[in-house]
Amino acid sequence: MTSTLGRFDAAVLAGVVLVTTGAVLGNGVLFVSATVPFVYVVAATVSRPPDPSVAVERSLDPAVATPGQPATVTLTVRNEGDHILPDVRVHDRPPEGVRIEGRPRGCFSLRPGEADSLTYEVVAGHGDYEFGDPTARVRPLSAVDFRTDRLSATGDGTLRCQRLSASPEIRAAADRRIGTRTADSPGSGVEFHSVREHRHGDAASRVDWRGFAKTGELTTVNFLETNASETVIVVDARTPNRVVRAPGYPTAAEFAAHAADQLFDRLLAADHRVGLAALGIDAEAVDMTTPSDRGGRPWVPVGDDATTRTRVEAVLDAVVDAAAAERASPRPAFAGSVRHRAEPTNAAALRERVPRTADVLVVSPLLDDPPLSLARTLSAAGHTVLVVSPDVTGGDAGSDGLGPRVAGVQRRLRLQRLRARGIRVVDWETTDPISTAMEGST
Secondary structure (H helix, E strand, C coil), X not given: CEEEEECCHHHHHHHHHHHHHHHHHCCHHHHHHCHHHHHHHHXXXXXXXXXXXXXXXXXXXXXXXXXXXXXXXXXXXXXXXXCCEEEXXXXXXXXXXXXXXXXXXXXXXXXXXCEEEEEEEEECCCEEEECEEEEEEEECCCCCEEEEEECCCEECCEEEECCCCCCCCCXXXXXXXXXXXXEEEEECEEEEEEEEECCCCCXXXXXXHHHHHHHCCCEEEEEEEEECCEEEEEEECCHHHCCECCCCCCEHHHHHHHHHHHHHHHHHHCCCEEEEEEECCCHHHCCCCCCECCCCXXXXXXXXXXXXXXXXXXXXXXXXXXXXXXXXXXXXXXXXXXXXXXXXXXXXXXXXXXXXXXXXXXXXXXXXXXXXXXXXXXXXXXXXXXXXXXXXXXXXXXXXXXXXXXXXXXXXXXXXXXXXXXXXXXXXXXXXXXXHHCCCCC
């Protein structure tokens, strides 16, 4: 699409008016003044904007981002023609529904074969986002005319925003294996337990060869056997958490789903058996058959096999879908809205599902009080509880009364209350990777 527009229509009109008025009134000053707009018209006629041969390339870093992670957009503009382009103004077209940080436009002066670039950042929630064709406007040196072209950019045209960039390999579950929880029974391990007489079939690596060299008797060394520990991740996706820090950002529930996904992978890599519970959605909303608790919420039993991974992905997808629908609303409300009253967690129904010896990771932005009661209830029941709280209270003012600044103060007070009860808390600044926040905490 190409259009050429002139700026001298007003100059022609002004010249005609001055000439006519000067002739009618016999005013020589007005008649002579008409030469000024006519000179402008002549300059515009002889100085036309050159036919541009402009190529545009767009690159994204990273091309696959995580929710809330800024992606840097670089738009490179190259003059592939034979003429100097003294004034080239390029305006990129970012996707709708993303947060833009910086200016997606720039002004350049390019010699033949020369290139220049502009950069800005976009922040998005879960999904795919298509960029539009950028617009280039070229002016001649006199700046009395310009030419506008819609260009087709090469390179990256789609930003993909996903919870994970890769899925880890899932091993088949085993009844007994080396893990992280020490058992009472002796067996294979790394910490010494006892020595017994050698039996046929004992592994040669467990024979006490030093004792055999001294006494001539074969004995077998027992170690403290360790079994895989069990951990349950609880994702807080209730309605009060389907709010955004500022327009274009992911919702708090999406951040919670992203953190849960990364924690699930880290725990599997550490030989844990992991389960998942999601608050705020029904089991019927999951695209596959999934067990549920007494409250009808999806429940993934602890495990480490491919079925566990498939169920976890399906539940987290349902969480993201419900949160993204709220994010797409014209005015997503922030925490504290009268439309988002406190929604209970039904801790009793969750306690029935969590194994007695399991640790619990509660992933919640802590925008209201019910998650505190849940963490205290699970801790009082003998579970080791760790709360991971993504912070979504920074940014612009809230859209319906209670701004993020006030919500941020309330959230920090809730963190202090949990720590006062001896519950460990990870305060995750969502601009940083969750792996950085969790370093040394799990």
